[in-house]
Amino acid sequence: MEIIIQPDSRTASAVAARIVAARVREKPHAVLGFATGATPLEMYRALVDMHKTEGLDFGLVTAFNLDEYVGLPANHPGSYRTYMREHLFRHINIAPDRINIPDGATPDIPTCCRGYEERIHAAGGIDIQILGIGTDGHLGFNEPTSSLASRTRIKTLTAQTRRDNAAIFGGERKVPHHVITMGLGTIMACRTCLLLAFGEKKARAVAAAVEGPLTAMVPASVLQMHPQAVFVLDEEAASLLTRTDYYKWVYANKPDWQKS
Ligand code: GLP
Numbered sequence: 001m002e003i004i005i006q007p008d009s010r011t012a013s014a015v016a017a018r019i020v021a022a023r024v025r026e027k028p029h030a031v032l033g034f035a036t037g038a039t040p041l042e043m044y045r046a047l048v049d050m051h052k053t054e055g056l057d058f059g060l061v062t063a064f065n066l067d068e069y070v071g072l073p074a075n076h077p078g079s080y081r082t083y084m085r086e087h088l089f090r091h092i093n094i095a096p097d098r099i100n101i102p103d104g105a106t107p108d109i110p111t112c113c114r115g116y117e118e119r120i121h122a123a124g125g126i127d128i129q130i131l132g133i134g135t136d137g138h139l140g141f142n143e144p145t146s147s148l149a150s151r152t153r154i155k156t157l158t159a160q161t162r163r164d165n166a167a168i169f170g171g172e173r174k175v176p177h178h179v180i181t182m183g184l185g186t187i188m189a190c191r192t193c194l195l196l197a198f199g200e201k202k203a204r205a206v207a208a209a210v211e212g213p214l215t216a217m218v219p220a221s222v223l224q225m226h227p228q229a230v231f232v233l234d235e236e237a238a239s240l241l242t243r244t245d246y247y248k249w250v251y252a253n254k255p256d257w258q259k260s
Contacts, residue, residue: 001223002230003210003247005238009198013042016130016196016232021050023128023192028060031120033129033182034088035066035140036080037165039196040130041087048091058094062123064116066131066140067181068104070154078168078175079104102152102180113152113180120186129190133197136160137205137218141181144217150183184222193229195220197237206233207240 006012020043024030034040050056065080072079081101089099100119106112120126131139136158142150143158156177157165166172187193197206209220210231223229238244 017046031062033126037132039132044088051092058092062098065101068102069176070178116152126190128192131195141179142219149185198234200236202237203240
C-alpha cells in the first residue's frame with residue numbers, strides 16, 4: 001500500500017488527478033473506474049481543468065462506475081448516472097458509448113450484474129479504480145460483512161450509509177435501501193486502486209483499513225491484499241494512523257522512476 005498524505009483535500013485531489021492523467025496519457029485506451037460521493041469532486045474538477053487547459057484526451061477512455069441505487073430512473077437527481085454526467089462526463093470528451101454504470105432501473109438485476117462483469121472483462125479489465133470510503137469502511141456499496149471475493153450484485157444499505165447519503169435525496173426516508181455495486185473481488189481485480197479520503201469523519205475508517213486487521217467488518221481492509229493500492233489522504237483523514245512519519249518519508253523520498 002502506498003499512503004500519500006497531503007495538507008488538505010485540494011492538494012490531495014491534485015495529486016490523485018495527476019495519477020489518473022498520467023495513466024490516460026500513457027494509455028489513451030485506459031479503462032477507468034469511477035466513484036461518486038463528495039470526496040472525488042475536487043479531483044474531477046482538476047481532471048476537467050486538465051482536459052480544458054492541457055488537452056487531456058478522454059476520447060478513447062472507457063468508464064465503469066462502481067455502483068448505483070436500485071429503483072431510480074437514470075435522470076433522478078440522486079442517481080449516480082446524474083452525478084457522473086453533471087460532475088465529469090459532460091465536461092470532457094468521453095464517448096457516451098464507452099460509459100458504463102450499473103442500470104439501477106433494470107427489471108432483471110442478476111442478468112444486469114453478470115453483464116456488467118462481462119463488460120469489464122471484455123474491456124480488458126480496469127486500469128485505475130477510483131474509490132472513496134464509507135464511514136463504516138465500505139468500498140463502493142460493499143457494506144461490512146460483504147464477501148471479500150464478491151462480484152457485482154445487489155446489496156442492502158446499512159442505516160448509517162442511508163443517513164450519510166440522505167442530503168441529495170432530501171431526507172433519509174427517501175434513500176433507496178438497495179443498490180447494485182461492484183463486489184470487493186471486482187475491485188481487487190483492478191490494476192490500481194486509488195482511494196481518496198478527506199476529513200476527520202473518515203479517520204477511523206482509514207486507520208482501520210490501513211493499519212487494522214484484514215476483516216469483512218472493514219471492507220476497505222481488503223486493499224491490504226492488493227498489489228497496487230494507493231491511499232491519498234488529507235491530514236485529518238490520516239489523523240488516526242500511527243505510522244504517518246514513515247508514510248510521509250517514503251513519499252518524499254520516492255525515486256524518480258516511481259513518480260507519476
Ligand atoms: C457512497 C458511495 C461510495 C463513496 C461513499 C463515501 O457510499 N457508494 O462509493 O465512497 O459514499 O461518500 P463521500 O465521499 O460523500 O463521503
